[in-house]
Amino acid sequence: MPSPAYKRILLKLSGEALMGDDSYGINRATITRIVTEIKEVVDLGVQVAVVIGGGNIFRGVAPAAEGMDRATADYMGMLATVMNALALQDAMRHIGLVSRVQSALNIEQVAEPYIRGKAIRYLEEGRVVIFGAGTGNPFFTTDTAAALRGMEMNAEIVLKATKVDGVYTDDPKTNPDAMRYKSLSFDEAIIKNLKVMDATALTLCRDQSLPISVFSIFKQGALKRVVMGEDEGTKVLP
Numbered sequence: 001m002p003s004p005a006y007k008r009i010l011l012k013l014s015g016e017a018l019m020g021d022d023s024y025g026i027n028r029a030t031i032t033r034i035v036t037e038i039k040e041v042v043d044l045g046v047q048v049a050v051v052i053g054g055g056n057i058f059r060g061v062a063p064a065a066e067g068m069d070r071a072t073a074d075y076m077g078m079l080a081t082v083m084n085a086l087a088l089q090d091a092m093r094h095i096g097l098v099s100r101v102q103s104a105l106n107i108e109q110v111a112e113p114y115i116r117g118k119a120i121r122y123l124e125e126g127r128v129v130i131f132g133a134g135t136g137n138p139f140f141t142t143d144t145a146a147a148l149r150g151m152e153m154n155a156e157i158v159l160k161a162t163k164v165d166g167v168y169t170d171d172p173k174t175n176p177d178a179m180r181y182k183s184l185s186f187d188e189a190i191i192k193n194l195k196v197m198d199a200t201a202l203t204l205c206r207d208q209s210l211p212i213s214v215f216s217i218f219k220q221g222a223l224k225r226v227v228m229g230e231d232e233g234t235k236v237l238p
């Protein structure tokens with residue numbers, strides 16, 4: 001029986017992926033499928049830390065945020081990720097997966113604060129740690145939070161589970177001729193401005209030699225295939 005390629009991963013889950021076919025919010029069947037896939041890799045002995053995005057909730061209120069002070073809108077976005085983190089934890093509990101939510105914003109009646117040592121301890125105990133509220137700072141994204149927490153957790157790789165099945169030469173949603181990379185370097189992704197992940201996140205990962213794997217969360221079994229080191233999605237490498 002082949003063993004997983006990684007002992008500890010940082011999984012960045014797209015907030016929008018939780019919508020399933022709905023136009024906003026959290027789709028129950030979709031979140032259940034996603035946590036079931038996470039459980040499969042936890043059952044292989046892989047330590048899993050999760051950073052969750054907020055696009056499914058935040059983009060729904062985006063029209064109201066128009067013209068709003070940027071930092072205020074960003075705090076709203078971070079709170080949206082806390083809601084997703086709680087929903088994810090609840091869905092995990094339903095399938096018998098034990099997790100802990102840590103928030104980068106102090107909201108202690110709702111979630112424990114982010115404490116690096118405690119998070120690492122949870123991972124060593126086989127618990128999934130879900131990081132909410134991104135980095136806790138406006139003007140950043142949850143991709144950057146994934147890079148940051150990935151480094152802090154000493155994860156071997158950041159897995160970006162998103163709506164597309166890899167990094168393309170151009171945005172595949174707007175350019176049907178875009179071609180998918182099997183792998184590419186951080187420098188290439190940054191220089192060509194391939195917007196699948198923001199430049200701050202890419203630069204952080206490059207500087208710390210933390211590889212990234214981009215794959216589709218809609219593709220059944222893709223997470224497990226990436227964890228097993230199989231050919232799936234795109235790898236961004238130092």
Ligand SMILES: Nc1ncnc2c1ncn2[C@@H]1O[C@H](COP(=O)(O)OP(=O)(O)OP(=O)(O)O)[C@@H](O)[C@H]1O
Nearest residue numbers: 014015016053055162167168170171173194195196
């Ligand atoms: N060169 C590219 N290759 C692949 N995807 C690209 C590229 N350029 C732009 N994209 C777009 O980037 C999107 C993924 O990044 P995005 O930040 O929007 O999502 P996310 O971080 O997964 O979600 P969320 O913000 O909801 O958490 C894809 O849906 C795709 O349309």
Ligand SMILES: O=c1ccn([C@@H]2O[C@H](COP(=O)(O)O)[C@@H](O)[C@H]2O)c(=O)[nH]1
Nearest residue numbers: 053054074077078134135138140141142
């Ligand atoms: O560190 C962070 C992370 C997020 N935000 C805000 O939240 C939303 C939702 O995050 P996504 O990465 O787009 O899923 C984001 O648009 C920011 O407004 C933040 O300010 N700081």
